[in-house]
Amino acid sequence: MTATDDHIDRLPAPALTRPTSQAERVADMLRTFIIEGELAPGVRLSEERLSRKYQVSRNTLREAFRLLSRERLLVHRMHRGVFVARPTGEDVRDLFRARRALELPAVREADRAPRELVEAVGAAVTEGEAARAEEDWWRMGSANMRFHEALAGLARSARVDEFMRQVLAETRLVFHVMAAPKEFHDPYLPWNRRIHLALVAEDTEDAAAELTEYLATSEEQLIRAFDAMDPAAET
Template sequence: MTVTGDWIDRLAEAKGTLARSSTAERVADVLRGHIMEGAMAPGARLSEEAIGAALGVSRNTLRESFRLLGHERLLVHEFHRGVFVARPGVEDVIDLYRVRRALELSALRGAERAPVEAVERVGAAVREGEEALRRSDWWGVGTANMHFHQAIAGLGGSPRIDEIMRQLLAELRLVFHVMAAPRDFHAPYLEHNRAIYELLRDGAPDAAADRLAEYLDVAERQLVDAFGRLDGSSAPGGEPE
């Protein structure tokens, strides 16, 4: 599978956000964002020519950004074949959810000190997901869910945690491609997201954390089971376009 078509068109829209002297870190941010939005499927081959032209960056800059994303487990380089989007496995699911519990539950339990605007970012992500649901936009629902969890981690006001969470959520979005029925997977969590937000808004962060802990347990089991059902010769069902 190669990365072509409208994904490259959307990538070109980010060209204006890059400074004239673009760094590999900025390019990596753009590519990571597209992975987190579900635009790049596991196993997709990345074309240096197409992506470099879309972003207007040199091959050396692009290769450095690929190297950075490789360290984040988002891309893999195969000798004589090229660069591909990573294919996470069940071990990755278990580890990702271990880290999510450490970051997100801690952020919620300490949210009594969170500023109002940080709490409102959680609410905005909930509303984003509900609006995507009304449009039957399951790609959009998945992206809103990423924004919800980024906002949860952001309650602590730590730039370092924010950066770790962005990397983690991009990898998690690759995991979600294993779900053959994205609607059935994503839709129930919108209700949970709203309940967590309302508990947080109403001054019950510990109850919100308890609700999220149950939610993460269920989601992890669903994903582990999906990988268990996945035949080694078949591709993941993926998210809708």
């Protein structure tokens, strides 16, 4: 059994509910696996095994692969197959530009959002705190992804939600490359709680200020880490 086989065998059962076409549903499933950390950069996606595991045609898989390739989540290598993408330092910079454009406006207007959307932000923080207590760093990373997804969700826009999932999937690949989930998530968990509490208090100005500093600090930390890596490791 190859490493590719191992990765595919460990993937969970799908929850295909949101998109409309079969290819979009498969793409959303694979995107979710990336956000949750189930698929790491460089993993080869076998058409045969995925088709058999999820009972979809190879044509459907190829269309899903094309959709995710346009989102920069997958890459096709001639005569080798389809692989999960490996981000670069420049990708990190662009991802944070996108995150500022999506998350900050949503937080600034959060006082107009239904309370259940603010509660979703808090639930993600609580999940992260529980994961930290158990020293489950990858689960804490997944909770952090859900925290930022919930922040963007305050915009109450299906399009923002869709764009944010694409951005978070790429962001999770960045953290995979770093291979140090505790160091890159643990310092930000108290920050997540402060942002949540500011939202609960309807102090959107403070929440946005905290998030602005948070994103700047996180981007700087990741860029330093990428710059310190061997350039060959990014290819």
